[in-house]
Amino acid sequence: MADDRKNGKEKGSVEITAKMVQELREKTGAGMMDCKKALTEAGGDLAKAEETLRKKGLAAAQKKAGRAASEGAVGSYVHLGGKIGVLVEVNCETDFVARNEAFQGLVKDLAMHVAAMAPLYVRREEVPAEVVQKELEIARGQAREQKKPEAIIEKIATGKVEKFYEQSCLMEQPFVKDDKKRVQDVLNEAVAKIGENLQVRRFARFVCGEGLEKKSEDYAAEVARMAGLKT
Numbered sequence: 001m002a003d004d005r006k007n008g009k010e011k012g013s014v015e016i017t018a019k020m021v022q023e024l025r026e027k028t029g030a031g032m033m034d035c036k037k038a039l040t041e042a043g044g045d046l047a048k049a050e051e052t053l054r055k056k057g058l059a060a061a062q063k064k065a066g067r068a069a070s071e072g073a074v075g076s077y078v079h080l081g082g083k084i085g086v087l088v089e090v091n092c093e094t095d096f097v098a099r100n101e102a103f104q105g106l107v108k109d110l111a112m113h114v115a116a117m118a119p120l121y122v123r124r125e126e127v128p129a130e131v132v133q134k135e136l137e138i139a140r141g142q143a144r145e146q147k148k149p150e151a152i153i154e155k156i157a158t159g160k161v162e163k164f165y166e167q168s169c170l171m172e173q174p175f176v177k178d179d180k181k182r183v184q185d186v187l188n189e190a191v192a193k194i195g196e197n198l199q200v201r202r203f204a205r206f207v208c209g210e211g212l213e214k215k216s217e218d219y220a221a222e223v224a225r226m227a228g229l230k231t
């Protein structure tokens with residue numbers, strides 16, 4: 001029995017191997033002991049353990065959300081050849097964390113994400129009311145053209161706006177390095193790991209020649225390709 005416990009296995013339970021712990025750690029960024037505990041509670045089910053850790057990350061983020069985050073860093077990403085550049089400001093609570101390797105890595109990843117996915121806003125609360133109203137009107141018009149029943153047109157329009165948020169708001173976009181997570185999930189996991197309130201404050205994205213008449217080039221797709229990411 002003692003030997004079983006030493007190997008991470010209780011009598012009658014699934015053995016939690018180092019490989020399983022490492023795989024979960026790579027997926028979530030959580031600590032080794034947290035990963036082992038989550039896997040044990042989930043009976044070795046990786047998906048359930050990942051869900052447990054994400055919920056804990058969300059709870060940690062919500063608990064810390066009211067704390068002042070006035071330190072941080074401005075990260076940058078410039079695409080090879082200087083065709084596209086991004087600046088992103090991510091805030092934390094202390095200067096110590098701002099210099100932390102995990103925090104710096106998060107900032108870098110977010111800058112690359114903005115370069116590749118071209119969000120328009122940080123979060124949905126920043127979308128102007130007139131923009132939301134215009135999206136609703138377009139969706140209603142499309143639904144009526146498709147002869148959808150009036151009773152469900154509003155539901156369809158609301159669904160279209162939710163899709164707009166997912167495409168246009170940084171925190172709701174699928175993360176470019178792992179599209180099974182949203183950017184908000186990645187931030188929540190970082191909060192749980194680092195232990196401070198973390199907030200993306202703002203970003204700026206520059207595309208060389210944007211607004212000028214020239215041949216069309218998909219810089220976002222090129223950035224993703226150069227980084228070996230999914231588009």
